[in-house]
Every structure is written in C-alpha cells, then in structure tokens.
Amino acid sequence: MTTQTTAPETPSTPTAGTTSGLIGIPPHIGRALATAGGALTVVSTFLSWTWTDAFPGDLTIYGYPGGLQILVLIGGALTALFGLASYGIKGLRWLVPAGADAAIKFAALTAFATAWYTVLSISIELGGLVNLEPGGFIVAVTSLAALLGALALPFERPQPDPIDPDDTSWEHFKHKAAHQWETVKAAFASGTARPVGKLPAYAEILIIVAVLALGLTVFTYGIGTQYDELFVGFLITAGFGFAALNKAGLINQASQITARHQSITTCGAFIAAALFPFTQTDDQYATLGVYILIFATVALGLNIVVGLAGLLDLGYVAFLGVGAYAASLVSGSPSSPFHVHFPFWAAVIIGALASLVFGVLIGAPTLRLRGDYLAIVTLGFGEIFRITANNLDGTSGPSLTNGSNGISSIPNLDILGFDFGAQHSIAGFTIGRFANYFFLMLIITAVVVLVFRRSGNSRIGRAWVAIREDETAALAMGINGFRVKLIAFAVGACLAGLAGTVQAHVTYTVTPEQYLFAGPIPPNSAFLLAAVVLGGMGTISGPLIGAALLFLIPNKLQFLGDYQLFAFGVALILLMRFRPEGLIPNRRRQLEFHEEAEAPTVLSKTGA
Numbered sequence: 001m002t003t004q005t006t007a008p009e010t011p012s013t014p015t016a017g018t019t020s021g022l023i024g025i026p027p028h029i030g031r032a033l034a035t036a037g038g039a040l041t042v043v044s045t046f047l048s049w050t051w052t053d054a055f056p057g058d059l060t061i062y063g064y065p066g067g068l069q070i071l072v073l074i075g076g077a078l079t080a081l082f083g084l085a086s087y088g089i090k091g092l093r094w095l096v097p098a099g100a101d102a103a104i105k106f107a108a109l110t111a112f113a114t115a116w117y118t119v120l121s122i123s124i125e126l127g128g129l130v131n132l133e134p135g136g137f138i139v140a141v142t143s144l145a146a147l148l149g150a151l152a153l154p155f156e157r158p159q160p161d162p163i164d165p166d167d168t169s170w171e172h173f174k175h176k177a178a179h180q181w182e183t184v185k186a187a188f189a190s191g192t193a194r195p196v197g198k199l200p201a202y203a204e205i206l207i208i209v210a211v212l213a214l215g216l217t218v219f220t221y222g223i224g225t226q227y228d229e230l231f232v233g234f235l236i237t238a239g240f241g242f243a244a245l246n247k248a249g250l251i252n253q254a255s256q257i258t259a260r261h262q263s264i265t266t267c268g269a270f271i272a273a274a275l276f277p278f279t280q281t282d283d284q285y286a287t288l289g290v291y292i293l294i295f296a297t298v299a300l301g302l303n304i305v306v307g308l309a310g311l312l313d314l315g316y317v318a319f320l321g322v323g324a325y326a327a328s329l330v331s332g333s334p335s336s337p338f339h340v341h342f343p344f345w346a347a348v349i350i351g352a353l354a355s356l357v358f359g360v361l362i363g364a365p366t367l368r369l370r371g372d373y374l375a376i377v378t379l380g381f382g383e384i385f386r387i388t389a390n391n392l393d394g395t396s397g398p399s400l401t402n403g404s405n406g407i408s409s410i411p412n413l414d415i416l417g418f419d420f421g422a423q424h425s426i427a428g429f430t431i432g433r434f435a436n437y438f439f440l441m442l443i444i445t446a447v448v449v450l451v452f453r454r455s456g457n458s459r460i461g462r463a464w465v466a467i468r469e470d471e472t473a474a475l476a477m478g479i480n481g482f483r484v485k486l487i488a489f490a491v492g493a494c495l496a497g498l499a500g501t502v503q504a505h506v507t508y509t510v511t512p513e514q515y516l517f518a519g520p521i522p523p524n525s526a527f528l529l530a531a532v533v534l535g536g537m538g539t540i541s542g543p544l545i546g547a548a549l550l551f552l553i554p555n556k557l558q559f560l561g562d563y564q565l566f567a568f569g570v571a572l573i574l575l576m577r578f579r580p581e582g583l584i585p586n587r588r589r590q591l592e593f594h595e596e597a598e599a600p601t602v603l604s605k606t607g608a
Helices: 027-044 068-086 101-126 134-151 169-187 201-223 228-248 250-260 262-274 284-308 317-329 344-366 371-391 433-456 459-469 471-476 481-507 525-535 541-556 558-578 587-593
Strands: 424-426 429-431
Touching (some): 027 134, 068 134, 101 134, 201 250, 284 433, 317 371, 317 481, 317 525, 433 459, 471 481, 525 541
Antiparallel strands (some): 424 429
16 A cells, blocks of 8 residues: 655745746846945945934934944945846956855844844834934835845745655645745755855956955954944844855855965965954953963864864863963962972973873873763763862862962063053054963964964874764774874863963962863863864864853843743854854865865875
8 A cells, every 4th residue: 555645736835946036026036236225234234224323323413423333334335235236247257256146135133133133223222213213214224125136036946855744744845944944945945156266366466355345353352343233233243244245155165265275275264363453442351362262272173173183072271370470379379389480481381281191181081981981981081180170279289280270460461571551652653461461372372373284284183083973994904093192282282282371460469269170261171172172172262262252242141130041041042053064174075064065186194
C-alpha cells in the first residue's frame, strides 16, 4: 500500500519556480519606489525631526544631520545607490558585482529599521507623536516606501516539498511555515560575485587602504558613541549595512583583493589600529581599546587550542591569571611577598614561562581525554586556580597572593626611560596612560598573530588540523596525538600568560575574582570561547573581531541593567542560528555548515 503525496495548491499565492516579489507590486514600480524612497530618506535627514533638544543628538536643526540622522542618511544613501546601480547606470555597476536586488532589500531594511527606531524612541521618551516635527513623519513614510518597494523586487520562489494528506494539521502547519521561511530566505538571497580582475598593484593597495580606513572609521564611531540610543542605532545600521554590502558582493571582492596581498593587509591593519589613539580627544576610549586588545590577544591564543587543535578548554582564563600573578609578584608591588622589581622584559618572560609550565602540568595528565571529559577537567582547573589564589592569603594557606585582596599597587611600566603612566606628546597629540599601554599591547598582539600564522602553516599546525578533523585517522597516519595536543596546550597557555603580564600593570591590581568561568564582564572563559566561535575558529581576524564585539557591546549595553546578559545571549543565539560558522569563517568550516556553497579551488594548510 502506498501513500500518495501531493504538492500544496494555493491559487492566491505565486506559483513555485516563478519569479515574483514578496509584495504584489509590479517589479518596475517597486524598483523605482525603493530608489526614490532611499533618495527621499536622505533628503529627510536634513530636516528637523523633533522640536526640542531634550532627545539626545539634537535633531532640531535644519540642513545639518546629527546623531541618529547620520545613520539613517547612510542607509538611505546605500538604498539609492544600489537602486541606481540596478538600472545599469554607467559608473555604478561596480557597486553590485553579485546583483543588486538583495543588496537593495538589506539597505532599505537598514534605513527603515534605524529611522523607525529613532521615531519611536522620540515618541516614547518625549511623550507621544506630538513631539515629532514634519521631518520625523517624512522619514518614517519614505523609509517605509523604500522597504515596500524593495520587497516587491522579483526572486525565484523555491519548490515546496510534497505534503502527505494523512499528516496531522500540526504537520501541515510546520510544512507551510518551513516553506514560507525558505521563501523569505530566497527573497534575500544573492548571486555569486564575479571575480575581481587583475588590477595594477598600486590600485589594489589603494583599495586595501580604503577598506582599512573604513574599518577604522566604523570602529572609532562605534566606540565613541556618547549615548545609548545612538549605540543601538549604530548596531542596527552596522549589522544591516554590512549585510547589504555582503549581498552586493563588495565584501567578497574586497576579500579577494586582500588575499592577494596578505602581508600588506596585515601590516596595514596594525597601522590603522595604531592610529586609533590619535582619533580620540582624551584617554577615555583608549581605555576600552587596551582592554579589547588584551581580550583579543587571549582569544587568539585560545584559538590555537580550540580552533586549530580542536580541544575544548573551559578554564583558559586561568592561564591569563597565572601570567598576571607571576608578573605582579616580581614587578615591585608592595603587596608582593618577594619585594623585588624586575625589568619588564624579565617579568614578561616569567609570566609567559609560568603559564607555559602550568599548561604542561595540566595538559600532561588530562590531554589523553577527549571531548566533554576534557572540557570538564579544564573547567575544574580554572576553578581550582581561582580558589587556590583566594586561599593563599597567609591564613588558609601560605602568604603568596594576598587572598581576595590580590596583588595591589602594581607600578606603571618604565621601559628605557619611557614612563607608561605619564602623558606624552607625539606630533602635537597628547597620549595618555591607556594609549601608552594600547601601543604596547598592539606590539604583543602582533607577536601573537605572527606565532599563530607561522605555527598554523607549519608541520605542527597541519598536525593540529588533522587531530581536529579526525583524531583516530590522524593517529593511524603516524601523528603523535598526545605530543601534538600538549604543544598546542602549552603554546596557547604561554600566549595567554604574555597578555596577562601587561594586564597586571594596566589594572594596577590582580585579584582572583577577575578570572571567573563566566560573568558579565570579560575576560572570562565563557566570553573567550564565545569570541573564538563568534569570530570564526581557525582564523586570525575572526577572534580579534569577535573579542572586540564581545567586549564593546556589553560595555555599551549597561543601560539594560539586569537584562543586559539576557539581550546579549539572545543576540548570540540568533547569530549562531543563522551564521554558525562565525563572522569570518575559514572556507573549510563554511562548507561544513553550508553544503550548497561552492567548493574552493585552493585551501591553505589550515583551511583558512
């Protein structure tokens, strides 16, 4: 007996396999509406949106966009430019190498989401729509018109799976919902970006410089947002705007160009990062910058353990603590029982070696375990370190770490007569204490990147990847799995200890409570692991960007109070649902999650 399955027939909906939009507007009218709506949205940002300056950003001025208006202007400009490029206008076709329709939809969504967020914020905070000026109503209408026009652009609808007539109504509902979701995904899907032709070397380098300058501008703007509404608007614009550029194919083409000049791109990225303190008027945001670099450096060290070797380490922050404690004990702190003051280079060596020794001591008896068992053991090590440091106070144990009070009053560094605690003037710019440590951490980050890159491309790096992919097969091919994993564990611990030596001087005090498994303030083991997974395991830039986001976003979301971690967790769940390979995945890992993606012609030794 066979069960007949039939395809669903809904006369009122477009036929599968045909091209049509999500909204029943003729495509040519929708394209014109999206383009004109984007242009009018840009114009509306030059109008007054509210009558009072009680709303942050002062949106009362005509002819000069400010605050959230600038973000809406960016979304409207992208929508208008992609719309004009879709008409094949000469000089604009390079903007959409992967097709314009999906890029228009995300750009219109950028303008709409930011504009309506602003309008609703004004109405709620000031007490109603009566507080809106005509410009506020105009931007709401024009951004909505642009989005409706973009959703009318045609796309090829997916074929629905057959339905079994004997299924329950719940199964029918799930089937219909799944098909509708596939239709929405198809509506926002883009084509494959055409390859970038060979350009003159100077032209490609100029493009790399422009990309890095754009990245520095976006980061500087985001870290310098002065009020909560502006930062939320920045997240909306940056998220949807990046998606629009990605769907247009510009991100793919930029990646192709940077891949041809990896050394130049890496050096340029560090130069751009070094310019960050010069973009600030005071030391306030350099503070965030140096903490982000410490967090990112430790995350990159963890990436060797998790991303390359595939070892799940849940107590990695303890190695950061070992390095910080070891350096603080020999750096002249009055709380240190040793009462010695070694030069910085000696403290760095002691901190890195102490973490390396702890890595070997912990790894030697535990790395014969796999998977969840190894994760539980490393989690236990992290907690044992914190509790031990808390008990070495002279009462519960030997007097070494001063217990919960920690090692305090750690003096500022003085390297070759350069006092890191004093302000210095460079080319007319005043560089404060945290900017000094920012430059030092940038050098250490460069060292860690060099170690990661060289080790990943070495024979031991290929052995790490083999262990990560299939340990049993790697052992069968003659790889000494225990030795290879122990090296990864030791190298990762050493790099964390290196960052810990600087952290001790930046924070003045080292306490056990700084090195938790999880907490609202990074770095902790949970946030470090999230930075690696979020950014992209096995890559260099992935953990750096993931760490920057995971440190910056919670710092800026403090206005949410008790709901801060809840909102942050929801955002991570959504990201892992829709982009499980991370923000900047290596090509091999991307293929694991997206089988329909085109296979790469060449894979590097680490799959990056």
